[in-house]
Amino acid sequence: MEGLLPELDVIRKDFPILERRLDNGQQLVYLDSANTSQKPQVVIDTMVDHLERHNANIARAMHQLGAESTEAFEAARDKVAAFIGAPSRDEVIFTKNATESLNLVANTLAWATGELAIGAGDEVVITEMEHHSNIVPWQLLTQRKGATLRWFGLTDDGQLDLSNLDQLINEKTKVVSLTWVSNMLGTINPVTQIARRAHEVGAIVVVDASQAVPQLPVDVTASGADLLAFTGHKVVGPTGIGVLWGKRAVLDQLPPFHGGGEMIETVRMDVSTYAGIPHKFEAGTPPIVEAIGLGAAVDYLGHIGMKAIHAHEQAITAYALEGLATVPGLTVLGPLDATQRGGAISFELEGVHPHDIAQVLDSRGIAVRAGHHCAKPAHARFGVQSSTRMSSYLYTTPTEIDALVEGLEYTRSYFKLG
Amino acid sequence: MEGLLPELDVIRKDFPILERRLDNGQQLVYLDSANTSQKPQVVIDTMVDHLERHNANIARAMHQLGAESTEAFEAARDKVAAFIGAPSRDEVIFTKNATESLNLVANTLAWATGELAIGAGDEVVITEMEHHSNIVPWQLLTQRKGATLRWFGLTDDGQLDLSNLDQLINEKTKVVSLTWVSNMLGTINPVTQIARRAHEVGAIVVVDASQAVPQLPVDVTASGADLLAFTGHKVVGPTGIGVLWGKRAVLDQLPPFHGGGEMIETVRMDVSTYAGIPHKFEAGTPPIVEAIGLGAAVDYLGHIGMKAIHAHEQAITAYALEGLATVPGLTVLGPLDATQRGGAISFELEGVHPHDIAQVLDSRGIAVRAGHHCAKPAHARFGVQSSTRMSSYLYTTPTEIDALVEGLEYTRSYFKLG
């Protein structure tokens, strides 16, 4: 098959969990990578080596372990900066997940003064296909500040409806926050085009790249984003670590987020002054071993090459869309052209609830996600409450897609659907 | 020596890093545990097993890996709840560190309505011995809401000055937030007594137990706290995980913290409703493997027994105080009675700056901390800018204390102090 990663077998060997036999003896077929990705041995080993040999708190410690730990942590920042093409390493802020990254922005905007301040009459624009983590923070912000939340609707084929782009993003717009790749529909959004319009009216652009960074070569500058969020556990890194990248000029204008150790310049009982970026936004002991694990993860992906991974995803996605089309009663939600979408494919199967589909697939070792995928409004837009989602990654094989399609046939017969 | 853990050698074998030889061939003498503790093999192995065999996102996943991951994560919550005597497991909220736990409280109080709302005329009371993570959040809150920040001063021997307890905590007081054990002075504060006064005037009590949970048997109910924070990496757990415990009645009254996945009940584009505790405060993919690691950590400590660990700390601390007293020109900051204090001992050595002390000790493999230990106001109170701090833990031996004392003698001779 064209586009598949060469040496896919070798890559699969890097991921110990793929050898796993489940309780009923079935071989694991993991098709839930948009939910969380599996971890290569090198990420696990890097973390273990740190914990067993170099563990110490960073920045604060003058001793050798402290120096080793600090260097490894800051080297991870360098790696992440290079991976996303950040103009400066100081623009890379470590958070605990994409959700915290997005909340950091919405939260600090609530207390911003000057140009970035948000109040009555101001508007924040999101889209109907956002993950809850890019909806609720903006609801809280606009409710609390008396501003208005607006959003792009969706077309029937799961694209953003851009017909009212120029009305929706207007002189009142202060923030436009949107996902690059939808975790439910798979849609890849025209972020650069929307950012251009947002910048015309002086709004800042926040991009939720949680599903983009795992799958596409990402260059933050080319994207047009002012701020961009993603999460470590979806890029073969550990949980507990996320990233917020932001342009220095914007980050410098935002007030601090959490107060505490390492984000300060000086502290008196009555008043404190704050450190510059990135430390200003990294109060407390950061997720040290997690950042180091993330550094190893982006190294791993970079070594294979994001172009090659993207091509692999597209090949698998095309193959999956083909296979799913052969299942009677199955409807895919979102774009049907693999070249226009990411690798998460949500679908309905007439007559069977997603939970029941997932349960039958699980009995065959196939792990998919069933539910609203933290995108209830997008489901509501398509008149469904939930869906079943398969999502692939660099370790996914065509044989696994075959197993899914067979599993769906079996599901139909199990529930006696014709 | 009375009080030392029996089988200290066996315990030390549980911690792989203690075998570490440093670059110059020196054996590691780790006396920086108040900064971060070392990790036993069982914590590392539990994390590796999870990553290699059970990794999946929690709550959302219907498949076997998802069920295993969810069960392990929620079992960790049960373990933590039992470890601190929480009346209900739902009162245990996982955060990324103690700093986030404390900021969660200060931040949600900023948006609270009803009884907990804070505004002009209201007062928040802290102490002069707080870690920056328990100062800056309250500065931000009071500045932003027009409230007033007040604090307990310190006596010359490093105790809270409680002479004005009843004036300081008065009808205007809405929040009293204080550390249980000081990370700089080692002081153990009379939390229950202060909580009693706070409750008399209807204030809520926030306890920073970051240094208490590692060292003392902690029962949250007996402590008198309404909310209590600590951090995983100081209780032989990993980084990236912290805990906020709170009484249900208080947590239920607080508005949500971050918005996003898993903290919702339902989401529409215009408005959302929120889940109950603990999920209301756990937006996004939590630090899954970190929580599981923390579960293994508190199991480990519980198995040895917090009473025994406390006795060990007291014995080592007493021995260290004795040893330090023999070094000419050395002054300990904080209480001198080992039974009245925790195991962090900060000191000055006349004629040598703490950085230089730490550097010389490091050349002998001895890891201590030098600086303000994120407690600048407490240093200012004692007229110093920084200090050197040694801190022990359950793996610390009297021989390591001897090495420190010798190292300090050597420091004096190296810098030609008499």
Add this chain to the structure above:
Amino acid sequence: MSTELDSLYQDIILDHAKRRLNAGLREPFEAEVHHVNPTCGDEVTLRLHLEGDVVRDISYDNQGCSISTASASVMTELLVGKTVAETQPIHDAFLEMMRGKGQVEPDEDVLEDAIAFAGAAKLTARIKCALLSWMAFQDALVRAQEDSDA
């Protein structure tokens, strides 16, 4: 493989998921509640009609998987016509079974058809599905009684 699935999807469950006894929203009612499973979005709107201390009607509108819809159907079959006092041991027994991680031996005399959910009790992810309408019923009962006290 099939045996595992079959112990979950017993015929009783698949039948109830298809027929859905007592489905639909009806008048009169003393309490109406709306419950959601936040994980998957399954929903139920449930109305309770009491006559004195007798559960006269439980009507509902729900969306969900076969476990959650069958559970609502089985529940109404079991509880309608009983006194409030009689419903409580059944409710408690069902909760105990579902929270017992498959370790609790259900009492068929009390639970009747509802013992079919013993298979779901073994699957962490499905426990909430089976409990959704039972929790809604209990909530409605509390509200109906509060209102009649007031």
Add this chain to the structure above:
Amino acid sequence: MSTELDSLYQDIILDHAKRRLNAGLREPFEAEVHHVNPTCGDEVTLRLHLEGDVVRDISYDNQGCSISTASASVMTELLVGKTVAETQPIHDAFLEMMRGKGQVEPDEDVLEDAIAFAGAAKLTARIKCALLSWMAFQDALVRAQEDSDA
């Protein structure tokens, strides 16, 4: 052990840490800045007095370890009396050495006594100590020049 320490604590450094050339705050000055090392709390208040384009005086009050205090002393000795243009290559060379992780061979002709800090450049934790007063000087210079432009 001692050799490692000795390469850090060279006699030049220990001497300067004791004598602290040009210490104290003096008038006149065109710019005063206050810099802190947030990690350890070391501080310096530094005043710069320019006469035309000549650095006529650098006066300072500081608290810190031997590396940071010696660095201030050495710096003033090197820079006072030079033209602003002449200070820049020295400043740049010092930065380059300190950020070079011990890999940069310092030029004694340019740095003179300041080459003694090559040992500190190998220790991540001490680099900031050595740089504190140099960054303060550069900041003061920018401010003094801004003011004279205005």
